[in-house]
Amino acid sequence: MSSNVSEAVIIGGGIIGCATAYYLAKAGVSVTVLEKSQIGEGGSSRNGGGVRQSGRDPRELPIAMYGVEHLWPTLSEELGMDVEYYKKGNLRLAKTEAHIKILQGLTDSATKKGLEVRMINGEEVRQINPYLSKEVIGASWCPSDGHANPLLATLAFYKNARRLGARFITGEKVIRIKKIKGKARQVITEQNCYEGENIILAAGFDSNPIAGSIGIHIPMNRVLLEALVTEAQPKMFEQMLGTAEADFYGHQSTHGSFVFGGSSGIDAYTSDYDRPVTNSMTASCICRGIIRYFPELATAKIVRTWAGWVDEAADHVPVISFAEEIPGLILACGFSGHGFGISPAVGKLLSEMVLEGKPSIDLSALRYDRFKAKI
Amino acid sequence: MSKIIDRSLKLSPFIPQADDDMIICRCEEVTKGEIRRAIHDGMYTLTEIRRYLRTGMGLCQGQTCSRLVKSLVAKEMGIAPSELENTVSRAPQRPVEMSVLANERGEGAGQYE
Numbered sequence: 001m002s003s004n005v006s007e008a009v010i011i012g013g014g015i016i017g018c019a020t021a022y023y024l025a026k027a028g029v030s031v032t033v034l035e036k037s038q039i040g041e042g043g044s045s046r047n048g049g050g051v052r053q054s055g056r057d058p059r060e061l062p063i064a065m066y067g068v069e070h071l072w073p074t075l076s077e078e079l080g081m082d083v084e085y086y087k088k089g090n091l092r093l094a095k096t097e098a099h100i101k102i103l104q105g106l107t108d109s110a111t112k113k114g115l116e117v118r119m120i121n122g123e124e125v126r127q128i129n130p131y132l133s134k135e136v137i138g139a140s141w142c143p144s145d146g147h148a149n150p151l152l153a154t155l156a157f158y159k160n161a162r163r164l165g166a167r168f169i170t171g172e173k174v175i176r177i178k179k180i181k182g183k184a185r186q187v188i189t190e191q192n193c194y195e196g197e198n199i200i201l202a203a204g205f206d207s208n209p210i211a212g213s214i215g216i217h218i219p220m221n222r223v224l225l226e227a228l229v230t231e232a233q234p235k236m237f238e239q240m241l242g243t244a245e246a247d248f249y250g251h252q253s254t255h256g257s258f259v260f261g262g263s264s265g266i267d268a269y270t271s272d273y274d275r276p277v278t279n280s281m282t283a284s285c286i287c288r289g290i291i292r293y294f295p296e297l298a299t300a301k302i303v304r305t306w307a308g309w310v311d312e313a314a315d316h317v318p319v320i321s322f323a324e325e326i327p328g329l330i331l332a333c334g335f336s337g338h339g340f341g342i343s344p345a346v347g348k349l350l351s352e353m354v355l356e357g358k359p360s361i362d363l364s365a366l367r368y369d370r371f372k373a374k375i
Numbered sequence: 376m377s378k379i380i381d382r383s384l385k386l387s388p389f390i391p392q393a394d395d396d397m398i399i400c401r402c403e404e405v406t407k408g409e410i411r412r413a414i415h416d417g418m419y420t421l422t423e424i425r426r427y428l429r430t431g432m433g434l435c436q437g438q439t440c441s442r443l444v445k446s447l448v449a450k451e452m453g454i455a456p457s458e459l460e461n462t463v464s465r466a467p468q469r470p471v472e473m474s475v476l477a478n479e480r481g482e483g484a485g486q487y488e
Contacts, residue, residue: 037377038420045426151426155418162382162417170419171377191379231434231470255429278466287477291487298477298488301470303434306463 006030006167008354009187009196011174011210012203014044015150015340016332018157019347020200022079025164027355032194033166034187036173040154042204043339046276046308048227048249048261049150050240051341052090054117054142055106057317059365060342061113066361067345068144075148075344079156083148084254088238090145091125093293094138099244103140110142117142129237133295147240147251150340157347174203176213177329184214184328198354200330205311207333216323219314219371220334224271225263226282226307230300232256247289258300262286276307310337314371320346321368322353330354331368378458380419386452389415399447400440402433410444414451421445421462431462434470 008024010017013035021031035041051072053064068087076082094100103119110117120128122137162168177199178186187194201207205222233256242249250260264270264282271279283305291298313319313334323329330353332346339346349359395408405428418424421444430444431437437444441462449456477487 039423040426041422155423155427159416168382168417169379170382171379230473280466283466284476284479287473288487291473291477295488298474299472301472302467302476303470304432304436304465305467306465 004032004193005195006032007196008032008198008200009034009194010200010202011187012201012207013039013158013168013170014042014202014204015040015154015157015343016202016335016346016350017200018154018161019343020202020332020350021161021166021168022157022164023347023351024354025161025166027351029351029354031161031166032196033161033168034172034174034189034194035168035170036203036206038170039158039168040151043308043310043335043337044154044343045151046225046227046306047150047337047340049147049251049253049259049340050090050242050249050338051085051087051146051148052142052240052242052338053115053341054090054110054140054145055092055242056110056338058109058113059317060338061110061115062361063342063345063349065113065115067342068146071344071348072146072148075153075156079160081152081156081159082254083153083156085146085148086238086240086251087144087146088240089128089141089143090240090242091129092140092242092244093125093132093136094244095135095292096137100138102244103138107140115142116144129239129241131236131294131296133293135292145240148340149253153340153343157344174210177201177210179214179326182327184323184326196328198328198330200332200350200354202332202350204333204335205309207311207331211331211333214326214329216326216331216368218319218331218334218368221312223310223312223337224267224276224307225261225310225337226267226278226286226305227259227261228283228286228302228305229260230258230297231303233258233297233300243289243293248286248293257303258297260286260290262289271307276309278305278307312336318346318366319368320349320359320363320366323368377460382417382419386415399443400428400430400433400437402435402439403429403431405430407447410447411451414448419452421448421459424448425462436465437462
């Protein structure tokens with residue numbers, strides 16, 4: 001049997017945990033990953049697959065840009081598995097002047113950070129994607145954005161981390177973190193105890209009670225999102241799509257099916273369950289949104305719908321940070337529904353925090369103690 | 376509660392079989408060999424195999440192949456099929472056109488076509 005002591009213990013077997021385990025194992029660090037259910041069971045398997053830089057908060061934009069420049073283009077090759085990455089641009093669509101105003105604001109702040117993104121009019125939108133209806137009057141266009149397959153990307157990181165010797169234990173529910181001589185050291189599960197020099201907490205919304213067990217509180221909400229997938233369609237387009245109002249977002253996958261995500265708008269009041277379940281009104285709502293933009297898809301058949309939790313931080317950007325008062329603990333949670341696109345870069349940065357004591361990109365805007373009362 | 380599985384436990388080596396080319400999931404054309412191989416790649420649950428290979432993700436949503444996949448996986452892992460947790464069934468029961476879902480409120484019949 002393997003020992004329960006390793007240099008790093010990662011809590012959470014989603015794509016953040018798996019990517020971090022991969023980069024650490026590749027650097028020769030012994031890693032144990034503890035996952036309460038199975039690999040990629042949370043948001044990692046329940047997102048729209050966007051690999052986006054445009055539309056991001058300036059605080060997390062440098063991470064997204066790093067990933068698109070340095071990691072995503074070679075990821076399939078590096079992991080020996082096609083993660084279905086397409087770098088074919090992102091259209092964020094507008095139907096009203098108010099939408100244009102939202103997109104203009106996002107575009108201006110991204111341009112300041114050095115991202116190539118611009119506003120285009122309805123005709124230019126339809127030159128890029130001729131299937132879009134006349135209701136679309138403009139969009140932001142970022143040619144270096146794209147999408148990938150989140151199920152495969154998560155499992156590819158897992159498979160390779162495991163191959164490099166990372167130890168994964170699933171069905172292992174973490175109850176608390178325990179300090180020894182002032183340092184975070186032990187991870188106590190329902191039935192076992194694991195020890196590590198570094199403990200990385202990347203358990204989505206479930207990070208909350210675990211961080212709470214050691215006195216850290218990150219203001220996060222659990223928000224339900226739903227997605228649906230169509231039967232395979234002839235190839236139509238390769239861009240990632242979103243809308244100013246987030247009516248829906250999605251793309252056409254390698255398989256040919258369209259994957260679209262969205263919400264009913266009243267999900268916070270209809271989703272108080274232990275596990276994420278779809279609501280009968282939401283798929284219909286998402287379909288109405290899609291058909292207004294893509295009339296041609298009205299006859300496409302929906303094969304499957306699903307739901308997932310977003311770990312939404314109070315200011316909608318993640319916490320990626322050392323916990324200063326608890327040496328040995330690193331926090332990576334609150335990804336707020338846009339963690340997938342930055343996950344390889346976040347895994348890399350977390351591995352640097354373990355290996356070198358600091359990340360190569362300044363993450364001070366994502367500190368865990370940034371949340372303050374309003375007055 | 377999920378069963379605790381240490382993913383670094385060694386299975387016996389993958390041994391090719393004469394009928395590995397046999398198609399098990401007809402909708403997505405996944406073969407027996409691919410399913411057996413996935414387990415050796417570390418996919419130890421039916422859901423992980425579904426996400427890895429698309430077994431049961433096609434038009435019939437696994438209504439044809441899920442039992443076959445389950446028995447194959449159990450055999451390869453040396454456990455009883457009952458030890459494997461089934462994948463979650465997803466709505467809708469049968470593929471439904473987007474316009475049908477979009478028009479469910481019945482107002483202005485055929486508004487979304």
